[in-house]
Amino acid sequence: xxxxxxxxxxxxLSAFAMAPAAxxxxxxxxxxxxxxxxxxxRVGPGxxxxxxYGWYNxxxxxxxxxxxxxxxxxxxxxxxxxxDRVRVRECNGRTYTFTAENRRGKRIVVYVNSRTGALWxx
Numbered sequence: 001x002x003x004x005x006x007x008x009x010x011x012x013l014s015a016f017a018m019a020p021a022a023x024x025x026x027x028x029x030x031x032x033x034x035x036x037x038x039x040x041x042r043v044g045p046g047x048x049x050x051x052x053y054g055w056y057n058x059x060x061x062x063x064x065x066x067x068x069x070x071x072x073x074x075x076x077x078x079x080x081x082x083x084d085r086v087r088v089r090e091c092n093g094r095t096y097t098f099t100a101e102n103r104r105g106k107r108i109v110v111y112v113n114s115r116t117g118a119l120w121x122x
Contacts, residue, residue: 036051068115075112078119085111097122 038054038071039047046059070078076098080086083100090097096112106117109122 027089070096070112070114070117075114075117078117079110082119083108086110 038056042055047055048058049055075096079098086098086100094114098110100110111120
């Protein structure tokens, strides 16, 4: 039974991989980036145009570029609530890095998850 599912899955995957992606894009008028479908035309009200991508449903997906990430200053305020003399080391990617002093005056490295605001020491 498991072998049958494995064979069926591999056949479906190979058929999908062999389909020309560019040709399918021009026929359907839909492209997908980061899980958000984009259209070459405005489908309805509440749709926004993003240059280089196309039209997408803002009411459903929101601002897909920001993806609900904290700004560097918001993350710095989170760290500043627990530590003293906070300085930014890096604010790129999924994890922001700060240097700070704990209550005893020791220098530490603090990491903040850019999406959840979770805080941990390094």
